[in-house]
């Protein structure tokens with residue numbers, strides 16, 4: 001090494017180190033986030049590492065995808081699903097056909113624990129109306145008489161067609177998951193790779209947060225101030241069904257929105273169920289089904305389902321999980 005070079009070697013090395021440190025410590029650009037109220041919950045879309053000038057457009061397209069699903073598949077007056085139920089069947093648009101087809105497949109796979117024809121029971125219990133006397137045994141039996149996914153005839157088409165066989169569809173346990181998948185697809189199509197779409201705790205994650213895993217809290221089913229666990233989910237979907245989401249208390253009993261199609265009453269085996277799967281439509285259907293089945297049968301179903309893992313809080317607050325849950329949703333360190 002020449003004397004000249006030797007003279008500069010040390011300062012150059014320091015400079016290089018400072019430059020490297022500066023680059024590695026460069027503050028992350030803040031994420032682009034937008035939150036809207038839809039599907040009866042707060043939905044936020046967060047993008048990371050994207051050109052911020054593009055972010056509003058990309059986020060807008062994701063919300064359009066979510067809103068399109070809600071417009072088609074909510075059971076409120078005037079929607080296509082509402083009209084389909086009134087007519088007892090008819091032609092389905094491709095998105096609704098996909099969700100109805102998946103619903104019937106999950107109904108079959110879960111032995112009817114997940115049943116998209118629970119609409120008459122949901123109306124009978126009317127949990128959203130607030131505290132009121134629960135329905136009588138006779139009323140429950142009458143509503144159950146109009147429930148049964150096996151009576152639905154689905155022809156994939158195109159165009160897809162359904163005959164409801166005297167039942168009515170409620171896609172509330174699966175459409176949000178489908179909407180999340182559509183939002184994720186819209187974001188990917190727009191070039192985004194690192195994002196999280198969170199619909200009231202049900203979410204899809206993709207990529208990372210500047211090289212670090214996304215970190216999310218699983219709601220504690222009895223303490224809204226607390227997380228049950230903070231996890232770093234692998235890319236995919238994490239969906240929770242809980243008896244704390246929509247409920248009222250009546251004479252010491254919790255009356256909530258997840259109904260057991262075998263009894264016609266709110267399912268009693270769990271407080272909450274969280275499911276990871278690569279698609280949110282599957283995680284959503286499974287979370288509801290496992291909730292209805294209860295911890296033992298529910299965890300067995302998850303263990304037997306490839307690509308799905310889950311965590312259950314049982315009726316007394318005990319937490320149980322599938323053998324692989326920690327692999328797809330490891331607990332975050334340092335919390």
Ligand code: AMP
Nearest residue numbers: 113114115116172173241257258259288
């Ligand atoms: P989730 O929060 O995904 O568990 O969905 C709950 C919603 O699904 C309820 O508000 C009802 O609209 C509907 N639902 C309730 N019980 C069932 C069931 N056993 N199978 C399918 N959908 C259900």
Ligand code: MG
Nearest residue numbers: 173284285288
């Ligand atoms: Mg669900």
